Amino acid sequence: MTQGLHILLVDDQPKMMESLDFRLRKSGYRTTLVQNGELALQSARSDPPSAVILDVTMPELNGYQTCRELKKQRPDLPVIIFTGKAEPADRFWALECGADDFVVKPADPAVIMKKLEALLRR
Amino acid sequence: MNVLADSSIVLVSASPDRSMRSRADALEQAGAMVRACLLTQDLWSLVSEGGIDLCLLFVAQDDAEALALFDQLRQAERTRALPILIVARDLDDAATRGAAVVSSQLNDAAFVQAVSSLVLPMRRVREVEAQQRALRTELRKEVARANRGARDIAELGHELRSMLDAVMGFACNLRDELAGPMLPDQKSHVAGILDAVARGASLLDRTRGRAVVSQSRNTESGSLAVPVRSGRSLARLSQIAAEVVTLFHAVAVRKDLRVSCALDDTVSVWGDALKLKQVVSNLVVNALKYTPAGGEVLIRVAWSTSDSSDGVGARRAAEISVADTGPGIAPEHREQIFRRGFRVDSTAAVEGEGIGLAVVHEVVTQHGGTVSVSGKLGVGATFTVSLPQDRRQRVSDPRPEHNP
Numbered sequence: 268m269t270q271g272l273h274i275l276l277v278d279d280q281p282k283m284m285e286s287l288d289f290r291l292r293k294s295g296y297r298t299t300l301v302q303n304g305e306l307a308l309q310s311a312r313s314d315p316p317s318a319v320i321l322d323v324t325m326p327e328l329n330g331y332q333t334c335r336e337l338k339k340q341r342p343d344l345p346v347i348i349f350t351g352k353a354e355p356a357d358r359f360w361a362l363e364c365g366a367d368d369f370v371v372k373p374a375d376p377a378v379i380m381k382k383l384e385a386l387l388r389r
Numbered sequence: 390m391n392v393l394a395d396s397s398i399v400l401v402s403a404s405p406d407r408s409m410r411s412r413a414d415a416l417e418q419a420g421a422m423v424r425a426c427l428l429t430q431d432l433w434s435l436v437s438e439g440g441i442d443l444c445l446l447f448v449a450q451d452d453a454e455a456l457a458l459f460d461q462l463r464q465a466e467r468t469r470a471l472p473i474l475i476v477a478r479d480l481d482d483a484a485t486r487g488a489a490v491v492s493s494q495l496n497d498a499a500f501v502q503a504v505s506s507l508v509l510p511m512r513r514v515r516e517v518e519a520q521q522r523a524l525r526t527e528l529r530k531e532v533a534r535a536n537r538g539a540r541d542i543a544e545l546g547h548e549l550r551s552m553l554d555a556v557m558g559f560a561c562n563l564r565d566e567l568a569g570p571m572l573p574d575q576k577s578h579v580a581g582i583l584d585a586v587a588r589g590a591s592l593l594d595r596t597r598g599r600a601v602v603s604q605s606r607n608t609e610s611g612s613l614a615v616p617v618r619s620g621r622s623l624a625r626l627s628q629i630a631a632e633v634v635t636l637f638h639a640v641a642v643r644k645d646l647r648v649s650c651a652l653d654d655t656v657s658v659w660g661d662a663l664k665l666k667q668v669v670s671n672l673v674v675n676a677l678k679y680t681p682a683g684g685e686v687l688i689r690v691a692w693s694t695s696d697s698s699d700g701v702g703a704r705r706a707a708e709i710s711v712a713d714t715g716p717g718i719a720p721e722h723r724e725q726i727f728r729r730g731f732r733v734d735s736t737a738a739v740e741g742e743g744i745g746l747a748v749v750h751e752v753v754t755q756h757g758g759t760v761s762v763s764g765k766l767g768v769g770a771t772f773t774v775s776l777p778q779d780r781r782q783r784v785s786d787p788r789p790e791h792n793p
Contacts, residue, residue: 359640
């Protein structure tokens with residue numbers, strides 16, 4: 268069921284996405300990891316993903332701005348914002364930029380998988 | 390101890406004469422720094438230089454000019470606190486102005502003693518003023534330091550969360566045997582790791598919760614503050630509500646929610662405007678969070694008459710209410726939702742630690758008010774904050790910088 272589904276992971280510290288990347292691949296997803304917003308947009312254009320998991324604190328284009336741009340390209344592209352920034356304000360920037368879900372670190376990756384599956388089922 | 394040593398004394402007279410000269414000499418011999426000047430012009434510039442411990446005003450017979458100068462000095466802002474001693478032959482005129490006077494008939498030694506007794510307390514005052522200024526500067530530095538510390542903590546929190554997540558991610562993968570089958574001892578080790586991570590995360594949540602409540606107006610960057618005393622002022626609730634609505638306007642539009650307001654401009658309370666804004670924010674945030682698309686959120690600010698049982702009679706209460714067309718709150722949850730950590734639906738699509746309403750409750754209580762929720766399950770919820778009207782019924786902020 269996950270075959271052919273391509274997940275784009277964006278985090279300026281790739282090691283932070285390593286365990287999630289491992290889990291995704293074990294579950295049969297194809298994954299791409301990029302380190303900043305600009306690369307995320309390029310990758311999304313050249314190799315359209317089924318969903319994006321996006322960190323917030325990145326240099327130049329932050330996660331919220333990247334999300335906005337991704338949604339402009341494809342409004343129905345599922346985007347999960349996954350971040351250590353846990354202020355109430357951050358939740359709302361997430362909603363405001365169009366993200367479909369907002370997960371605060373640390374999080375059980377099994378939960379992220381469930382959220383991802385729910386979004387992909389739509 | 391020589392009281393007059395290094396004290397700065399100004400002698401003022403319309404026409405300096407021999408007697409003034411001999412007084413000046415006597416004072417100088419006692420260690421004072423003496424300056425003499427003719428009326429008005431020189432005096433003002435000396436005053437603006439500052440550091441005058443005492444002003445000796447020589448008033449001759451029927452000297453209307455000198456007495457007029459005294460009146461001027463007492464009325465002007467910058468000289469009101471200037472210590473003035475009138476030296477006169479005829480004491481009545483001066484005394485009727487409530488001035489301290491010393492007779493010009495005194496010999497030099499007695500004159501110097503009289504002056505000394507006045508200079509001493511003035512020097513103490515100046516010392517204390519200087520100390521106060523130093524303390525104020527220190528305090529400003531401390532506040533800045535505390536704010537920097539709070540910012541560092543906030544950043545550290547964020548970094549730590551990412552680190553903890555990395556640990557959690559790998560441990561969960563082991564737990565779920567994605568990296569191969571696990572022996573029982575290995576599983577229990579992993580459980581131990583996850584337990585420690587959970588405790589670390591909970592510690593971070595608790596710390597942040599406390600910091601949010603003590604947020605103060607003194608934080609330049611609006612970051613979390615370690616407890617710093619925040620200021621109270623006259624807070625116009627309609628203005629606060631309007632600001633919050635503007636803040637979340639884009640979110641409401643995106644979620645296809647209609648936000649309307651009924652705001653009474655006259656409603657104000659004496660309180661911490663920043664904390665009250667946090668309260669309104671948290672309530673509006675919840676309404677936007679839980680109301681499905683196409684729904685409505687109504688924000689109301691109005692006076693209400695509360696029956697006061699304290700014998701003082703009915704006192705008005707300022708009410709802020711946020712009503713939505715969301716799922717509503719079940720009666721059995723209506724008290725618990727204001728407790729830290731409580732979440733009605735822990736599988737909700739948008740994460741939360743359940744502290745928003747706890748913060749609301751805490752701030753409202755600090756202001757002597759109450760918060761409650763009403764409404765029908767399946768129809769919507771209305772959160773109402775009721776704040777007692779200031780007993781002194783202040784309707785305008787007495788501090789000049791707050792009056793438009």
